[in-house]
Amino acid sequence: MKDEPNEQLLLKALAKNDSKAAEIIYKNNFNMVLAFVLNNNGSYDEARDIFQEAMITLYQKAKTESFVLTSQLKTYIYSICRRLWLKRLQQLGRTASGIEYYDSIAVEDDIEIHERRNVELGIMDRALNSLGEPCKSLLESFYIEKKSMDDIAALFGYTNADNAKNQKYKCLMRLKKLFFSQYNIGE
Amino acid sequence: MEDILLLNSIERYLDGRMLDDERSFFEELRSKNPSIDEMVVEHKLFQQQMDTYADIRNFKDILHSVHSKLSSTGEIRSSEEPENFGGKVIQLWNRYKKTAAIAASIAGITALFISALAIYFSPATDKSELQRLSRMIDEVKASQQITNNKLNEVAEPKIPKGATVKAGGTAFLIDGKGYLITNAHVLEGSGAIVVDKDGHEYNSTILTVDRKTDLAVLKIDDKDFKPIKNLPYSIRRMEPDLGAELFTLGYPRDEIVYNMGYLSAKTGYKGDTSSCQLSLTANPGNSGGPVFNKNGEVVGIITTKQTQSEDVVFALKSNNIFRLIDSLKTTDTLFKKVKLPKGTSTLKNMDRVSQVKKAENCVFLVKAYK
Incomplete structure (x- = not known):
């Protein structure tokens, strides 16, 4: 509790993609989550996946302006991981010993938001992956790596930025088509 | 081609890159034409999704590099083995990895050299693959x-x-x-x-x-x-x-x-x-x-x-x-x-x-x- 003001600052930094902040949170909490997952029928890789999912939830939450951390950061991460892992165990048909290691808080709403977002991200991921090359790389350079059209033109061997732009729009239209064919069904 | 122009306009409109009179022209077009309005709404949704997607993918990359950095320095556990053991091994590895690398490359070069010598001095394949059956x-x-x-x-x-x-x-x-x-x-x-x-x-x-x-x-x-x-x-x-x-x-x-x-x-x-x-x-x-x-x-x-x-x-x-x-x-x-x-x-x-x-x-x- 003594760290609470620091934790708020830490989350603000995390929301701004500060990798130092991610490192601190990672360092302080990963071993705890690992111990929990290992003691509940899980492996190292599963613990890492669960922990990173919780980090993404935290990151997304930190980015919303209304975000206020109502508990200790450790408790929050533990609660999210615990919920996520118990759900995963259920899906896999494995059982948990059900031992509580730390305090946990109700995080059902956050989990629900997290899962819906995962579904949406999955749709985008599949749409991008079924796009084929060079469209996939071209759009990824623009939207994810945030490269300029001039850089992209040079990278993909287009004679000028306008040509690259044209190609980008063609690709974009295909991607949108793929995306919405899935997204509407999901709604 | 028209679709591309339209998409370009929608993007510029949503990004706020249109000039004032162009914007008012586009807004008028949008209010008159429901299909264009629909496209604008759709594209806005798509862009939000894409932004979130890009954002999380970049964040995942950060997480991966943080994970490998921390597990290589031993600040978090790097395997299922108990902490001390893993930490010690990593510390030792970090301390001696240069020596180990040098030793390994010397060993490799020596092995190559010896096998080259062996190949050079060994008799032709016929003799090694066939054994004459006269007695030793x-x-x-x-x-x-x-x-x-x-x-x-x-x-x-x-x-x-x-x-x-x-x-x-x-x-x-x-x-x-x-x-x-x-x-x-x-x-x-x-x-x-x-x-x-x-x-x-x-x-x-x-x-x-x-x-x-x-x-x-x-x-x-x-x-x-x-x-x-x-x-x-x-x-x-x-x-x-x-x-x-x-x-x-x-x-x-x-x-x-x-x-x-x-x-x-x-x-x-x-x-x-x-x-x-x-x-x-x-x-x-x-x-x-x-x-x-x-x-x-x-x-x-x-x-x-x-x-x-x-x-x-x-x-x-x-x-x-x-x-x-x-x-x-x-x-x-x-x-x-x-x-x-x-x-x-x-x-x-x-x-x-x-x-x-x-x-x-x-x-x-x-x-x-x-």
């Missing part, structure tokens, strides 16, 4: 001692004093007057004696050595030798059929040894047509031994075996004997009198034990000395 010098030397000790009681050894046995093998009669055929590689030395199955030694002279076919002819020159009028077996010109049952007699030890097998290929090592491949057990000392078919006809002479595989033995086809003797007859009067046993073997239709009993008198142990 040491082995022969040791057994010679034993034989000599035994023979000392009845007769003086025939090997000249001061000479050492270099190699050993098998030879068999091709003419009852005392002409023997063996492998050229068996006769590593200046002279040779032959020993029959009962241990009697006979002096012999090397008449000819043909390194090309790996054949050699010996003649027994010894008053103790009693010529054999008719050899029990004949030498066959035709090659045996694939799968034909074969047997051989030879001296891998001082005792005569019988082995049987079959013809497994009509050509020899690497497709050599002058020899054939047998499947039977042969050992050093079998070189020069006769290969009989089931009728007791000589069809080949054992020469080599493949070192990597068991029971792959190569034998020179018997027509090489005819070829050698025929060519010698034209150049050397000594061979005029040699008469190779042709026609039907007297061993035909006998059981194997009787065949061997008759044939073994004509198979000799060769000891080449220097």
Whole structure:
């Protein structure tokens, strides 16, 4: 509790993609989550996946302006991981010993938001992956790596930025088509 | 093309990159035209999704690099092993990784250098893959001692004093007057004696050595030798059929040894047509031994075996004997009198034990000395 003001600052930094902040949170909490997952029928890789999912939830939450951390950061991460892992165990048909290691808080709403977002991200991921090359790389350079059209033109061997732009729009239209064919069904 | 322009406009509108009058024109268009309005809404949703997607993908990359950084420095556990253990190993690794890398590269370079040397100095592949079946010098030397000790009681050894046995093998009669055929590689030395199955030694002279076919002819020159009028077996010109049952007699030890097998290929090592491949057990000392078919006809002479595989033995086809003797007859009067046993073997239709009993008198142990 003594760290609470620091934790708020830490989350603000995390929301701004500060990798130092991610490192601190990672360092302080990963071993705890690992111990929990290992003691509940899980492996190292599963613990890492669960922990990173919780980090993404935290990151997304930190980015919303209304975000206020109502508990200790450790408790929050533990609660999210615990919920996520118990759900995963259920899906896999494995059982948990059900031992509580730390305090946990109700995080059902956050989990629900997290899962819906995962579904949406999955749709985008599949749409991008079924796009084929060079469209996939071209759009990824623009939207994810945030490269300029001039850089992209040079990278993909287009004679000028306008040509690259044209190609980008063609690709974009295909991607949108793929995306919405899935997204509407999901709604 | 129009779609592209429209998409471009929608994007610029949503990004707020339109100029004022352009924007009002576009907004008017949008309010009048419901399909364009729908497209704007749709694209806005899409862009939000894309932004979130990009954002989380970038964040995941950060998480991955943080994870590998922290687990390599030991600040978080890097495996399922208990913390201290993992941490210690990582610390040690970090401390010594430079040394380890240098040591590993030195080891690698040394290994490469040594294997290069080994390749450079090792003999050609033929020699390493094929093993001649003459006996090892040491082995022969040791057994010679034993034989000599035994023979000392009845007769003086025939090997000249001061000479050492270099190699050993098998030879068999091709003419009852005392002409023997063996492998050229068996006769590593200046002279040779032959020993029959009962241990009697006979002096012999090397008449000819043909390194090309790996054949050699010996003649027994010894008053103790009693010529054999008719050899029990004949030498066959035709090659045996694939799968034909074969047997051989030879001296891998001082005792005569019988082995049987079959013809497994009509050509020899690497497709050599002058020899054939047998499947039977042969050992050093079998070189020069006769290969009989089931009728007791000589069809080949054992020469080599493949070192990597068991029971792959190569034998020179018997027509090489005819070829050698025929060519010698034209150049050397000594061979005029040699008469190779042709026609039907007297061993035909006998059981194997009787065949061997008759044939073994004509198979000799060769000891080449220097």
